[in-house]
Amino acid sequence: xxxxxxxxxxxxxxxxxxxxxxxxxxxxxxxxxxxxxxxxxxxxxxxxxxxxxxxxxxxxxxxxxxxxxxxxxxxxxxxxxxxxxxxxxxxxxxxxxxxxxxxxxxxxxxxxxxxxxxxxxxxxxxxxxxxxxxx
Numbered sequence: 039x040x041x042x043x044x045x046x047x048x049x050x051x052x053x054x055x056x057x058x059x060x061x062x063x064x065x066x067x068x069x070x071x072x073x074x075x076x077x078x079x080x081x082x083x084x085x086x087x088x089x090x091x092x093x094x095x096x097x098x099x100x101x102x103x104x105x106x107x108x109x110x111x112x113x114x115x116x117x118x119x120x121x122x123x124x125x126x127x128x129x130x131x132x133x134x135x136x137x138x139x140x141x142x143x144x145x146x147x148x149x150x151x152x153x154x155x156x157x158x159x160x161x162x163x164x165x166x167x168x169x170x171x172x173x
Contacts, residue, residue: 041066044077048085058088061098063105095125 045052058064059075064084066075077085084105091101100121107114150166162168 039077039082040074041077044082044085047082048089050085050089054089055085058085063088063098063102094122096121 039047041052041055045055055064055077059066064077064081066077066081068075087105088101091104096104104114104117104121107117146166153166156162156165158164
């Protein structure tokens with residue numbers, strides 16, 4: 039199948055197909071007569087995996103490592119589990135940081151709600167932001 043066909047079947051763009059071809063995660067054969075690239079079922083399977091892995095926020099490097107294991111005939115499942123566990127831990131840290139920021143913002147709004155507006159001075163641009171901690 040051609041680039042556009044593969045892209046359409048996997049609900050992605052032709053540019054995405056070309057990108058993963060360019061970085062050699064999928065391969066195509068080139069028609070000698072017209073120069074068009076053609077993709078087989080293996081390329082489709084690999085691209086489907088790549089797109090699914092990207093949705094889980096796997097990096098291109100991680101996907102490459104997984105494909106290398108698979109190409110060697112080894113199971114990539116332990117590596118995939120490790121990546122997902124690491125991603126989950128990172129996501130949890132980001133989530134906790136976002137919750138802490140939300141609390142700070144809520145506290146700032148409560149504190150600032152009854153404070154007056156002030157003109158900037160030589161020492162301060164906005165007394166609400168610069169005037170103290172908002173824990």
